[in-house]
Amino acid sequence: MPDKTFRESALRTIAMERDAVSMLLERIDTHFNKACELMLACKGRVVVTGMGKSGHIGTKIAATLASTGTPSMFVHPGEASHGDLGMITPGDVVLALSNSGTTAEVITLLPLLKRMGTPLISMTGNSQSLLSTTADANLDVSVENEACPLDLAPTSSTTVSLVMGDALAIALLEARGFTAEDFAFSHPGGALGRRLLLKVADVMHSGREVPKVSTTTLLSDALVEMSSKGMGMTTIVDDQDVLLGLFTDGDLRRAIDHSVDIHSARIGDIMTTHCKTATAGMLAAEALRIMDESKISVLVVSDEQSRPIGALHIHDLLRAGVA
Numbered sequence: 001m002p003d004k005t006f007r008e009s010a011l012r013t014i015a016m017e018r019d020a021v022s023m024l025l026e027r028i029d030t031h032f033n034k035a036c037e038l039m040l041a042c043k044g045r046v047v048v049t050g051m052g053k054s055g056h057i058g059t060k061i062a063a064t065l066a067s068t069g070t071p072s073m074f075v076h077p078g079e080a081s082h083g084d085l086g087m088i089t090p091g092d093v094v095l096a097l098s099n100s101g102t103t104a105e106v107i108t109l110l111p112l113l114k115r116m117g118t119p120l121i122s123m124t125g126n127s128q129s130l131l132s133t134t135a136d137a138n139l140d141v142s143v144e145n146e147a148c149p150l151d152l153a154p155t156s157s158t159t160v161s162l163v164m165g166d167a168l169a170i171a172l173l174e175a176r177g178f179t180a181e182d183f184a185f186s187h188p189g190g191a192l193g194r195r196l197l198l199k200v201a202d203v204m205h206s207g208r209e210v211p212k213v214s215t216t217t218l219l220s221d222a223l224v225e226m227s228s229k230g231m232g233m234t235t236i237v238d239d240q241d242v243l244l245g246l247f248t249d250g251d252l253r254r255a256i257d258h259s260v261d262i263h264s265a266r267i268g269d270i271m272t273t274h275c276k277t278a279t280a281g282m283l284a285a286e287a288l289r290i291m292d293e294s295k296i297s298v299l300v301v302s303d304e305q306s307r308p309i310g311a312l313h314i315h316d317l318l319r320a321g322v323a
Contacts, residue, residue, distance in 0.1 A: 013147040013155070020143040020156040021163050027140045028167065034137035035095075035121045036171050039070060042119075044091030046072040049080065051105050053154040054097040054161065061095070061165030068169045069178040077105035085112060093119045099141075099157045101129020110134050123164060125157055139164055200287050201280035203320045204301050204310035205231065212237055212308065215244060215268025219260070222247060222267040233298050235308045236271045243308045245271035246300060277302045278312060284322045287312055 039046050046065055050058035058074055065072035075087050077096075088094065094113055098106050101124035110131070113120055122135035125142040132138040141164050147155035211234035213222045226234045226247070233248040247267055255262070255270050278287045278299045287299055291314055301310030 016145065016147040017156050017159045020160050023143075024141070024160060024163060024167070031137045031139060032167075032171075035139060035168065036175065038093050038119045038121060038136060039065075039095075039168065039172055040175055042070075042091070042093040044071070044089050044093070046070055046095055047088050047092050048072060048074045048095045048097070049077045049106060049109070050097030051077055051103050053158050054099060054103070057158050057161045057165065058095070058097045060162060061097075061169070064166060064169045065172070068173040069176045070169065070172050077103070077109060081105065081108055085109070088113075088116070088118060090116055090118065093121065095121045095123065096131060096135070097123045097161060098129075098131050099125040099154065099161075101126040101131040103131075106131060123161055139168075198284040198320055198322055199280065200278050200282045200284055200301055200310070200312055203284055203316045203322075204280065204312045205229075205316070206301075206310040210308055210311045211235060213267055214238070215266065215271075217267045219255070219262045219265040219267055219270065223252070223262065231298060231311050231313060233311070234267075235300055235311075236267055237308065241307045243275075243277070243300060243302055243306050244268070245273045246275035247271045248296075248298065275300060279303075280310060284312075284317055284320060288314075288317050288322055291317075 046062070048058040048062040048065075049055070055074075055076065062072040062074040073087070075084050080088075094109075096106050096109075101122065107130055110120075114134075120135045121137045121139065122131045123139040123141050124132045125140075126132060127138055127140055127142070141157065141160045143156040143160055145151055146153060146157060209229060211225045211229035211231055213225050213234050213236055215236055215238070217225075217236075222234050226232065226249075233246055235243055236245045236247060238244055245268075247270070251270065251272055255265070260270060276290055276294050276296060276299055278290065278301050280301055280303070291297065291299060297314040299312045300308050301312055303309050
């Protein structure tokens with residue numbers, strides 16, 4: 001096939017699936033509302049089931065629901081008839097996918113679900129099918145044609161089902177007031193989880209690792225403290241351990257530019273006052289924002305009495321995967 005033909009085929013497929021998805025706009029109706037109400041009231045889990053390509057889409061829908069605040073799982077309808085039906089409890093809601101609405105493995109489950117009193121939501125391409133008419137709510141995902149030129153391979157129909165599943169998940173997410181922090185708790189291994197769950201206290205240096213000198217300390221001695229702690233700075237405190245200021249590598253360069261004698265100058269005379277600080281309970285991502293906006297690479301962590309209890313370097317955030 002010439003490259004032009006490849007492109008034309010791809011564009012035709014995308015256009016057909018786009019048009020099929022756009023038809024969903026007029027199908028967000030009372031059945032959709034009913035489905036959302038059933039899932040929102042569910043005391044157990046939303047159990048998604050489907051065969052073949054519908055099953056693959058169902059697996060993704062279950063995963064999306066679970067990660068957005070709706071406990072969900074996928075059960076294979078074939079395995080359900082051979083023992084896995086025990087995974088479904090009376091407090092669950094079943095979401096069954098079948099383009100034809102007549103898939104044998106799914107239809108076999110209907111009498112059992114009715115006997116259990118389990119609410120049933122169907123997602124089908126045939127609103128007159130047995131599955132559709134048996135369900136408490138039917139989501140119409142019918143398409144005029146598959147993108148497949150033979151009108152056989154599930155293409156447009158699976159795309160539409162996937163979009164309908166996303167519509168359900170997001171409607172429920174908003175109804176629950178699901179937050180970004182809630183999302184992070186179900187994604188602790190991801191970048192978002194690290195950004196939203198990691199606190200400054202989890203990555204800061206504390207105790208003896210925090211460089212600390214008094215205002216009367218000679219600059220030369222302060223440099224020794226900075227070098228031994230490896231933070232590129234030192235805090236300056238009073239007799240009550242209250243933070244008075246900060247001295248960094250940048251301050252040292254400026255002091256040298258002004259011909260300050262490092263052997264006679266006292267740190268209190270050349271320190272930076274009103275320095276940026278963080279709190280231990282602050283999100284690490286918020287500390288990173290302060291660093292970015294202030295164009296600094298280190299933050300002092302202070303307590304409610306303005307005493308330095310920790311220090312945070314940009315490298316600590318990089319190692320933690322926050323930056």
